[in-house]
Amino acid sequence: MMPQPSPGAAPNPQAQPPAQQYPHQPMAAPPPALPPHQQWMMMMQQQQQQQQQQQQPAARPVPPPAGWLPQPVPPPVPSQVQQYPAAGPYSANEIKSLWIGDLQPNMDENYLFSCFAHTGEVVTAKVIRNKQTGFSEGYGFIEFASRAAAERVLQTYNGSLMPNSDQNFRMNWATLGPGEKRQDGGQDYTIFVGDLAADVTDYLLQETFRAIYSSVKGAKVVTDRMTGRSKGYGFIKFGDEAEQLRAMTEMNGRYCSSRPMRIGPAANKKTGIAQSYQNAPEQNGSGTHGENDPNNTTIFVGALDPSVTDDVLRQVFGQFGELHSVKIPAGKRCGFVHFVNRASAEQALQVLNGTQLGGQSIRLSWGRSPSNKQALVSEQAQWNSGYYGYSQGYEGYGYVPPQDPNAYYGGYPGYNYQQPQQ
Known part of the structure; x- marks a missing residue:
């Protein structure tokens, strides 16, 4: 009769099954010095972790089929929504919402959710619709749980191909949270930026200036409506006039991507920018x-x-x-x-x-x-x-529509100056 090992003692090596009987799992056995009750506790912890992971939403690399309805609150953990409320005005460092444009009529909130649900950080998605017809106005807003999440999505997806579509994502920062209205009375100070390299995007242009000037509200690279390609110039919007004036001299000739920028003045109008779009005849x-x-x-x-x-x-x-x-x-x-x-x-x-x-x-x-x-x-x-004559709601979020600069400021077909007074 073989002696039984005392509790806590190391097992007899002769009592272990030969290693060759388990060639496919040579390292599967727990460490010899680990007591059996601790092995059982580790197994229970692993099972609990696996169950928790299975409860998390699965990644969706492609949009779901027609008829799919998302949950009212997409984030997997309810506390995440409480940590990032959508109320209150945002400063430049607190913006967590992205503007998304060029939406087709069939691209609704469900479509926007499906595009970014795998991030697990979408709080709300809103497609702006005409109050009379109920049809999409072609743009919307997506709020994320954090600014970092919104920034990752902007860098990753802006300019890439949209799912089930032949067009690219067109995204930018929203200067207000969804549902908020812009406060009247705020003055914007804008400069013209020319000689831009072909690969310069709204985001790259904005961050080039924002790294130096904290009052930067947004940037717009003007693109051709037919091809979507950059026309080589754009605009930077400031909230502080002193920083605008500094940028006029400090940034002139500085590189953005592979080319030095040419900085010039742009008309700064407090009101009437958006109206020039809505009232201008389309051509x-x-x-x-x-x-x-x-x-x-x-x-x-x-x-x-x-x-x-x-x-x-x-x-x-x-x-x-x-x-x-x-x-x-x-x-x-x-x-x-x-x-x-x-x-x-x-x-x-x-x-x-x-x-x-x-x-x-x-x-x-x-x-x-x-x-x-x-x-x-x-x-x-x-x-x-004027040009084109339609608005995509930029005025409510700190932008005017991304059309040709010939209508960018007050309907005058020259983007650098205000039209003369009569």
């Missing part, structure tokens, strides 16, 4: 300005000094490419520069808009050939023209 590429018409190579030049002649315009604009014609109508403080190719005209418009010529800051926009009688309109008629 297509064949309209007065032809901004989307690849065959249009004519630049309208406004606010000309009386001393400027055709030859002066030809000398200034000719450095950007071959010119077809230059014309300043008699008695008008405006002119038309007709380039041979579109690329030269685009470059001249971006570089020269707002520069000094004859003691005056010239204002550029797309025009028609002076051979067209309809093109010889008054300067104010061109200034009062």
Whole structure:
């Protein structure tokens, strides 16, 4: 008869089964010095941890099928919602909501939840709808449990392909939480940023300035409506005028991505920005300005000094490419520069808009050939023209719609200055 081991004593090695009987689990046995009751407690703890993990929501790499309804409160742990209330005005460091635009009519709250549910940090999702029709206005807001979670989503998804769609995510920071209204009376101070590299996004531009100026409210890189590609310029919005003025000099020539930025003034209007969109008639590429018409190579030049002649315009604009014609109508403080190719005209418009010529800051926009009688309109008629004419609700969250800067400030087709007073 073999002696039995006393409690707590190490087991007899001869009593253990041969290792070769368990070739597939050579290290599965617990440490020899661990008492049996402690082994049992460890197994129970592992089972409890596995059960808790199974209760967590599974990751959804792709949107669920049609008809899927999310739970009213997506975060897995109710206490997370209590830790991050949605009430109260947010400072720049407390913003936890993202604006999302370019939504198709079928992209509702369920779709937004499904896109980001795997993060486990979505608090609310809201698609803004028309009060009369109930149809989506094409944009919405997603609030996350923390700013860090919102920042990860913005960096990861902005510009990437949306699930079950052929378009990309278009996202940015929301300057207010969902459900809040913007306080009237706040002044915004905006600067123009040109010569941007093609890979510069809203987020990259914003963070480049926010790292130095704490009052930065947002950034907008202007993109082509048809292709979605950057046009090489954008805007930075400040809440503090002193920082705006500092940035005008300190950031000029500083690199953002692979190119140095060109900083210029932009009109700072307290009210009426959003209204210019809602009231402006929509125009297509064949309209007065032809901004989307690849065959249009004519630049309208406004606010000309009386001393400027055709030859002066030809000398200034000719450095950007071959010119077809230059014309300043008699008695008008405006002119038309007709380039041979579109690329030269685009470059001249971006570089020269707002520069000094004859003691005056010239204002550029797309025009028609002076051979067209309809093109010889008054300067104010061109200034009062607007683009596109729809709003995506940016005004409620610190943004105006992400359209062409020719309508960005007050409906004037030149993005650097306010339209003249009558």
